[in-house]
Amino acid sequence: MTHCYKLNGYNIVLDVFSGSVHSVDEVAYDAIEMYENTPKDVIKKTLLEKYAPELTADDVDELFGDIEELKENGKLFTEDIYEGRAFDLKNRSTVIKALCLHVAHTCNLNCEYCFASQGKYHGERALMTLEVGKRALDFLVENSGTRRNLEVDFFGGEPLMNWEVVKDIVRYGRELEKTHNKKFRFTLTTNGVLLDDDVIDFANKEMHNVVLSLDGRREIHDHLRKTVNGKGSYDTIVPKFQHFVEKRTNPIDPDAFTGYYMRGTFTHNNPDFTKDVFHMADLGFTELSMEPVVCKPDDPYALTEDDLPVVYEQYEILAKEMLKREKEGRGFTFYHYMIDLEGGPCIYKRISGCGSGTEYMAVTPWGELFPCHQFVGDEKYSLGNIYDGVKNKEIQQEFKLCNAYARKECGDCWAKLYCSGGCAANSYHATGSVTGVYEYGCKLFRKRMECAIMMKVAQQSEDQ
Amino acid sequence: MKRIKTIETRDLKKSLKSGGCGECQTSCVANQEV
Numbered sequence: 001m002t003h004c005y006k007l008n009g010y011n012i013v014l015d016v017f018s019g020s021v022h023s024v025d026e027v028a029y030d031a032i033e034m035y036e037n038t039p040k041d042v043i044k045k046t047l048l049e050k051y052a053p054e055l056t057a058d059d060v061d062e063l064f065g066d067i068e069e070l071k072e073n074g075k076l077f078t079e080d081i082y083e084g085r086a087f088d089l090k091n092r093s094t095v096i097k098a099l100c101l102h103v104a105h106t107c108n109l110n111c112e113y114c115f116a117s118q119g120k121y122h123g124e125r126a127l128m129t130l131e132v133g134k135r136a137l138d139f140l141v142e143n144s145g146t147r148r149n150l151e152v153d154f155f156g157g158e159p160l161m162n163w164e165v166v167k168d169i170v171r172y173g174r175e176l177e178k179t180h181n182k183k184f185r186f187t188l189t190t191n192g193v194l195l196d197d198d199v200i201d202f203a204n205k206e207m208h209n210v211v212l213s214l215d216g217r218r219e220i221h222d223h224l225r226k227t228v229n230g231k232g233s234y235d236t237i238v239p240k241f242q243h244f245v246e247k248r249t250n251p252i253d254p255d256a257f258t259g260y261y262m263r264g265t266f267t268h269n270n271p272d273f274t275k276d277v278f279h280m281a282d283l284g285f286t287e288l289s290m291e292p293v294v295c296k297p298d299d300p301y302a303l304t305e306d307d308l309p310v311v312y313e314q315y316e317i318l319a320k321e322m323l324k325r326e327k328e329g330r331g332f333t334f335y336h337y338m339i340d341l342e343g344g345p346c347i348y349k350r351i352s353g354c355g356s357g358t359e360y361m362a363v364t365p366w367g368e369l370f371p372c373h374q375f376v377g378d379e380k381y382s383l384g385n386i387y388d389g390v391k392n393k394e395i396q397q398e399f400k401l402c403n404a405y406a407r408k409e410c411g412d413c414w415a416k417l418y419c420s421g422g423c424a425a426n427s428y429h430a431t432g433s434v435t436g437v438y439e440y441g442c443k444l445f446r447k448r449m450e451c452a453i454m455m456k457v458a459q460q461s462e463d464q
Numbered sequence: 465m466k467r468i469k470t471i472e473t474r475d476l477k478k479s480l481k482s483g484g485c486g487e488c489q490t491s492c493v494a495n496q497e498v
Contacts, residue, residue, distance in 0.1 A: 013468075017476065017477070018473075018475060018476055018477055019473050019474055019475065019476040020470060020471075020473050020475075021470070021471040021473050022468050022469065022470050022471065023468075023469045023471060024467055024468045024469070025467045025468075027467055028467035028468050063467055063468075066466075066467065066468050067468075070468070070470070074475070074477060075470060078477070081477065081480075082480075094486075095486075097489065097490050098489065098490045147486075147487070149487075149489075151489060151490070341471065341472065341473040341474065342472050342473060342474055343474060344474055345488060346476075346479035346482050346484060346485075346488075347476045347477070347479045347480055347484075348479075348482070348483075348484025348486075349484070349488045349491075350476070352484075353491075354490055354491045354492055355490035355491065356490070356492075359490050360490035360492075372492070417476065423492075456471060457471055460471050460472065461469075
């Protein structure tokens, strides 16, 4: 299967099953589009009618030779040899690699679009105790097999509302590392309201990465991210985030990785979201992410079909501007455009997806396990708890089967080895099934991948 | 005249041989020890 598209002056051919990417001229583009379902003499005639006299019959023969060579080398028109392996995944044994600790089911903001229902996940306000946090880390160590690197994200609600417990859990984790030959990578997702020097200093020492929630321009951010008193939060958090990012190095090991991501959400209120991305870049932030809101279709801020062409265009504007700023020496990264074509994930990872429910689980403040943070509060997706382990094996099997080949609708999708079947939670909320298809999300994903691959083509062309 | 320029990419079919070591992180995929 191939996917051919034109973007930013490049003609791009993606060979889906080998992962090969080709940048071609107009003649080759037309030839490749016809090659597998049109007789060669017809292709030749069509090309000569369109491109003669500059194009000769010998040129076309040479082009056919190049195409055949790519086919022989497994870089064009390759067949799908992975499908059978996808269903082997059901029988694979997995270890738990990561936990999302819901240390606070409460929040000091009242964001309208919050999937966690203002941090409480449709339940009561709750804070995780140190005892539950310690047991969660023990559970992770016990179920991680021989794997050394383990990840723990402090999440909420707003995790800084339970900050002392977060620090104590980290300290406990560092003790476990010494006795169990494990390495914890702790991360933190915060709205920034309670950021202070104590949080910043501790996070710089102990948090491998931090996710900072900011939606962009003040009026956009404040429209949906309000305090419980109904005030906007932009002016409170932006100076704190700038201060945090400025100080984001590990004081003990300055060479250690200390990452961050500004993470925004765009909605029907701002389908022109690149203005918000550029605003964040102009505030001095360089690691950026902006996600489309996922919500009920009748929510007033839900993205609509009419927004699609605008959003598509915005993704293109973003890619072109990023290339421009990179040349000017003021580049920034955009999460979804950071693909690695040369050393990216192997085919097994591409087929098997994100790991929710099998390698990754969310832990509630009282120690209940869910497949991921977006299923917390939905009792039919309760997997068990950190004391007795995973009891609901049936649900876990459902998640083992969430992969690039789980949905018949994805059969002819060129992007399935990039999305690995997509987000189970989005599928569930859109269709009622974790193996359903959230088509709107698919459309945006495909557009992002086209832009990301185009940027790689542009960068390699520039290098040569 | 060279009409097709192939961009450097990892060969996914060759990666089948690795058997999938499982050392990768969970990934809430396209950009996720290189």
